[in-house]
Amino acid sequence: MTEPIIKVHGLHKYFGPLHVIKGVDLEVMPREVVVIIGPSGAGKSTFLRCLNFLEEPSDGTVEIDGVEIRAREPGREHRRRIQEIRQKAGMVFQQFNLFPHMTALGNIIEAPITVKKMPEEKAIAKAEELLAWVGLSEKRDEYPSRLSGGQQQRVAIARALAMEPKIMLFDEPTSALDPELIGEVVEVMERLANEGMTMVVVTHEMHFARDVADRIIFMDEGVWVEMGPPDELLTNPKEERTKRFLAHIL
Amino acid sequence: MDISTGSHLPLSRAMKLLCLLVALTAGLSLLYGIQYYAGGPLRLAVTSPVYDLAVSGDGNLVAAGAQDGAIRLWNIANGWNMLTLAGHTGPVTGVAFDSSASTLFSVGQDGKVLIWDVQTVLSAGSTGGQAKKVLATADGPLNSLAVAANGSLLATIGKDGIVRVWDPESGQVLQAIGPGESTKLAVALSHDGTLVAAGDGEQIQIWEARTGISLHRLEGYVEGEETEGQPGQGEKVTALAFSPDGNYLASGSDGGTVLIWDIEKSKVAWATKGHLASVTKVVFDASSEYLLSSGADNYVRRWRVSGGKFAGLFGGHLGTVTSVAFGADADTIISGGSDGSVRLWDGVNQLERHLVWTRLGLMPVWGTVLAAWMLGSGLLGLVLAWGLWRVHTWGHLGSLALYTIGPLFSIVLPLLETTAYPISWSVRLNIAWPLILLLVWYIFLVAYIRHDAIAIPYQAPEATSLAEQLMAARRSGNIRFGLFVMATWLFIFILLFSVLRRFGLDIAFMRKWLPFIMGGAGLTMFISAAAIALATILALIGALARLSNNPAANGISGFYISLIRGTPLLVQIFIWYLALPQLGITLEPKLAGILALGVNYGAYMTEIFRAGIQAIGIGQYEAAHALGMSSSQTFRRIVMPQALRIVIPPIGNEFIAMMKDSALVSMITVQELTFRAQKLGRQNFRNLETFLIAAAFYWILTIVFQFFQGKLETYMARGERR
Numbered sequence: 001m002t003e004p005i006i007k008v009h010g011l012h013k014y015f016g017p018l019h020v021i022k023g024v025d026l027e028v029m030p031r032e033v034v035v036i037i038g039p040s041g042a043g044k045s046t047f048l049r050c051l052n053f054l055e056e057p058s059d060g061t062v063e064i065d066g067v068e069i070r071a072r073e074p075g076r077e078h079r080r081r082i083q084e085i086r087q088k089a090g091m092v093f094q095q096f097n098l099f100p101h102m103t104a105l106g107n108i109i110e111a112p113i114t115v116k117k118m119p120e121e122k123a124i125a126k127a128e129e130l131l132a133w134v135g136l137s138e139k140r141d142e143y144p145s146r147l148s149g150g151q152q153q154r155v156a157i158a159r160a161l162a163m164e165p166k167i168m169l170f171d172e173p174t175s176a177l178d179p180e181l182i183g184e185v186v187e188v189m190e191r192l193a194n195e196g197m198t199m200v201v202v203t204h205e206m207h208f209a210r211d212v213a214d215r216i217i218f219m220d221e222g223v224w225v226e227m228g229p230p231d232e233l234l235t236n237p238k239e240e241r242t243k244r245f246l247a248h249i250l
Numbered sequence: 251m252d253i254s255t256g257s258h259l260p261l262s263r264a265m266k267l268l269c270l271l272v273a274l275t276a277g278l279s280l281l282y283g284i285q286y287y288a289g290g291p292l293r294l295a296v297t298s299p300v301y302d303l304a305v306s307g308d309g310n311l312v313a314a315g316a317q318d319g320a321i322r323l324w325n326i327a328n329g330w331n332m333l334t335l336a337g338h339t340g341p342v343t344g345v346a347f348d349s350s351a352s353t354l355f356s357v358g359q360d361g362k363v364l365i366w367d368v369q370t371v372l373s374a375g376s377t378g379g380q381a382k383k384v385l386a387t388a389d390g391p392l393n394s395l396a397v398a399a400n401g402s403l404l405a406t407i408g409k410d411g412i413v414r415v416w417d418p419e420s421g422q423v424l425q426a427i428g429p430g431e432s433t434k435l436a437v438a439l440s441h442d443g444t445l446v447a448a449g450d451g452e453q454i455q456i457w458e459a460r461t462g463i464s465l466h467r468l469e470g471y472v473e474g475e476e477t478e479g480q481p482g483q484g485e486k487v488t489a490l491a492f493s494p495d496g497n498y499l500a501s502g503s504d505g506g507t508v509l510i511w512d513i514e515k516s517k518v519a520w521a522t523k524g525h526l527a528s529v530t531k532v533v534f535d536a537s538s539e540y541l542l543s544s545g546a547d548n549y550v551r552r553w554r555v556s557g558g559k560f561a562g563l564f565g566g567h568l569g570t571v572t573s574v575a576f577g578a579d580a581d582t583i584i585s586g587g588s589d590g591s592v593r594l595w596d597g598v599n600q601l602e603r604h605l606v607w608t609r610l611g612l613m614p615v616w617g618t619v620l621a622a623w624m625l626g627s628g629l630l631g632l633v634l635a636w637g638l639w640r641v642h643t644w645g646h647l648g649s650l651a652l653y654t655i656g657p658l659f660s661i662v663l664p665l666l667e668t669t670a671y672p673i674s675w676s677v678r679l680n681i682a683w684p685l686i687l688l689l690v691w692y693i694f695l696v697a698y699i700r701h702d703a704i705a706i707p708y709q710a711p712e713a714t715s716l717a718e719q720l721m722a723a724r725r726s727g728n729i730r731f732g733l734f735v736m737a738t739w740l741f742i743f744i745l746l747f748s749v750l751r752r753f754g755l756d757i758a759f760m761r762k763w764l765p766f767i768m769g770g771a772g773l774t775m776f777i778s779a780a781a782i783a784l785a786t787i788l789a790l791i792g793a794l795a796r797l798s799n800n801p802a803a804n805g806i807s808g809f810y811i812s813l814i815r816g817t818p819l820l821v822q823i824f825i826w827y828l829a830l831p832q833l834g835i836t837l838e839p840k841l842a843g844i845l846a847l848g849v850n851y852g853a854y855m856t857e858i859f860r861a862g863i864q865a866i867g868i869g870q871y872e873a874a875h876a877l878g879m880s881s882s883q884t885f886r887r888i889v890m891p892q893a894l895r896i897v898i899p900p901i902g903n904e905f906i907a908m909m910k911d912s913a914l915v916s917m918i919t920v921q922e923l924t925f926r927a928q929k930l931g932r933q934n935f936r937n938l939e940t941f942l943i944a945a946a947f948y949w950i951l952t953i954v955f956q957f958f959q960g961k962l963e964t965y966m967a968r969g970e971r972r
Contacts, residue, residue, distance in 0.1 A: 054872050083880070090876070091876035097870060097872060099873070101895065110888075114883050156873075159877070
């Protein structure tokens with residue numbers, strides 16, 4: 001049996017007096033796709049952002065691909081490890097967060113060149129490959145403002161992939177999209193999963209959860225309420241809260 | 251909806267009438283405007299520049315020698331009745347009466363000396379009659395004439411540089427002195443006829459008239475006065491006159507200096523930089539109390555002989571004042587100019603009392619051209635009015651009314667003048683060019699009306715969509731609006747120019763000193779650019795400090811902003827330049843100016859930068875961080891470029907404001923635009939001209955920079971949704 005690529009232990013997050021994540025553990029195997037669902041305010045996004053330290057956890061440890069970081073141990077080494085983890089974990093945001101002053105290509109090559117010191121030609125070749133992969137070759141030189149939401153999110157996925165991450169974190173990637181544009185993003189995510197990417201996805205896209213996820217976690221009030229394979233959890237939830245939530249959205 | 255005829259309401263009868271009225275006014279005023287600028291129907295006369303004039307002792311007769319070879323004789327007592335005396339075949343360069351006004355003498359470039367009997371001439375009527383005697387000289391043009399008071403002796407100087415003393419009775423040349431070396435313009439004869447003086451380069455020689463014995467040599471400069479720029483030094487004599495009492499000799503030079511010499515002592519009694527350009531004539535009054543000088547600076551000045559006190563300025567000539575003389579008394583002054591006018595001045599009030607022209611007659615060719623011009627522009631105006639009728643709206647009528655104001659002013663303003671401008675080709679063109687511009691504009695406008703259906707409401711092409719038709723109609727409207735806006739600008743310019751010209755704007759002076767003032771524009775640009783660079787650096791540091799969590803940095807930044815924004819820029823400039831030396835820090839004026847401006851604007855721009863940086867959303871930081879970028883990489887690559895795009899327009903505004911505020915550093919002797927304008931204006935009493943030039947440069951710099959700022963903004967805004 002291989003080692004888990006993500007190991008989270010005893011993760012807590014406080015926002016002042018607010019206890020948002022109340023000590024959760026998680027282990028994700030390579031090539032596994034984990035989908036986190038739950039009502040808003042449950043702490044799903046916060047948990048995801050704690051994984052690459054966009055939010056600093058208040059307690060607990062996070063280990064990604066062998067790089068372990070403990071909370072509350074600030075210092076140079078801490079910051080170095082955060083950088084390392086961030087390079088291993090690509091992230092896709094609800095609001096895309098493309099850099100508006102750069103073209104699609106510019107967005108994708110930015111991090112490889114500045115962070116990985118990749119030669120420009122190589123970065124461009126790689127970026128063009130990725131653009132083709134997300135089906136946006138012809139939008140290479142367009143600025144984000146001239147792209148639809150779905151196209152922007154696909155560029156954002158390509159941008160994250162350009163860093164050749166070991167895992168991908170998706171924070172509600174389809175929530176800001178018009179309904180008819182969701183499909184194209186979900187399709188890219190499905191292909192990514194099929195190609196063996198380890199993914200942690202926070203989403204309300206139940207089709208994706210059902211078809212692609214290896215495991216679904218239902219989260220509420222900062223804790224895992226229930227966890228299991230999609231067939232089991234979606235069709236036959238054990239917990240009352242899960243049932244109520246599913247009844248609400250399905 | 252019917253687009254093809256426009257979406258306008260039908261015209262009311264009153265509005266139609268108004269439209270016609272406005273159009274009529276426009277056409278008429280245009281015609282009159284043209285006439286004004288070109289000389290007008292009553293002014294289609296050509297004048298001849300006056301070269302010299304003389305007034306009889308009783309002040310009743312004025313004789314003026316002119317370029318066309320005729321002498322005009324006006325009888326002031328008889329309502330300025332004019333006689334034309336024809337006798338010379340070239341320009342008349344000198345005229346003089348004897349003291350009893352019974353004889354008139356004249357010399358010309360034809361080399362002749364003519365002697366006229368005044369009574370005969372006056373009784374001969376307007377044809378003028380013949381000269382009594384012709385003393386010819388074969389030795390070329392004569393430039394100046396001097397006559398002894400009793401008319402018994404004449405002195406002339408010619409282009410050959412020889413001073414000749416004549417006996418008018420016999421017609422003999424008694425003495426021929428010279429030739430002198432350089433100046434051939436001035437000769438003077440003492441009233442008793444004993445002394446003759448002529449300028450010879452930088453010195454003046456006085457001879458005994460009948461014998462030709464050299465008596466005095468006046469040279470040397472004012473003793474005990476300032477050594478630098480001493481009057482008289484290196485300048486050539488252009489005018490000479492003996493005082494009637496024989497004590498003094500007055501001289502004028504090509505540098506504008508007027509000197510009074512004490513003949514006995516062979517010394518300068520007093521000197522003044524009387525004129526801004528060459529002195530053309532000096533003359534004493536009968537009591538030797540006052541001296542008049544005329545100059546190429548278009549002015550006549552009066553001086554007190556004892557002490558050289560300035561005693562009056564007479565301005566109004568449109569060109570060089572070539573000659574001047576006292577009338578019946580020291581307060582009656584008569585001057586003649588290259589504009590072809592002879593003017594009578596009231597010396598007490600320093601006002602122009604009368605003006606006459608040396609008129610030649612109508613110019614048929616020019617008149618025809620003018621008439622055609624009037625007809626053409628009148629038609630153009632009507633076409634324009636018709637076009638406006640078709641797309642009538644109150645707004646357009648308003649614009650049209652505005653057009654009529656400009657030309658209307660050009661009628662009213664000349665009506666305020668007693669009479670017309672003189673008409674020399676260069677002057678005419680010089681004055682008429684705004685109107686030529688106007689005409690070109692009208693032609694352009696009307697051509698456009700035909701071309702783009704500006705006035706003719708948009709005709710819908712077939713088989714296009716309603717949307718396209720609407721767009722086209724709208725575009726046509728936009729173009730029309732733009733043209734009207736441009737026309738309005740143009741009219742404001744013409745109006746402004748006309749008014750300033752009317753109040754004596756000295757174009758020649760502006761042209762002469764333009765390069766000098768322009769020399770300051772580079773420094774203005776340099777100071778502004780250096781200061782804005784400093785300000786940008788300070789603002790960036792200040793903004794980062796202001797946004798940082800470090801209380802010390804935040805405090806320092808806050809203090810800086812508060813201090814600088816709370817004190818006047820002028821005070822800051824003085825502190826940098828005048829107060830710091832007390833602390834042992836002495837700065838170059840330029841450096842002090844740059845530091846003061848840069849530090850001042852840095853404080854204001856800190857807030858701009860802070861706002862720009864704060865405007866970048868948290869999502870951008872998160873996205874960059876999630877990609878593994880460090881804080882500094884994120885700031886440099888992601889935040890700064892976006893913040894810059896936000897702050898560029900306000901920084902451009904700051905730069906423009908700075909360019910204007912840089913005028914303040916003229917206070918600390920930095921020789922930029924304003925300093926130069928101020929200096930020059932004060933020296934020459936031409937503040938309007940110099941500051942107009944300076945203002946124009948600031949304006950041009952601002953406009954040019956705004957253009958480039960627009961380009962930069964477009965570049966920076968790429969990727970932004972339009």
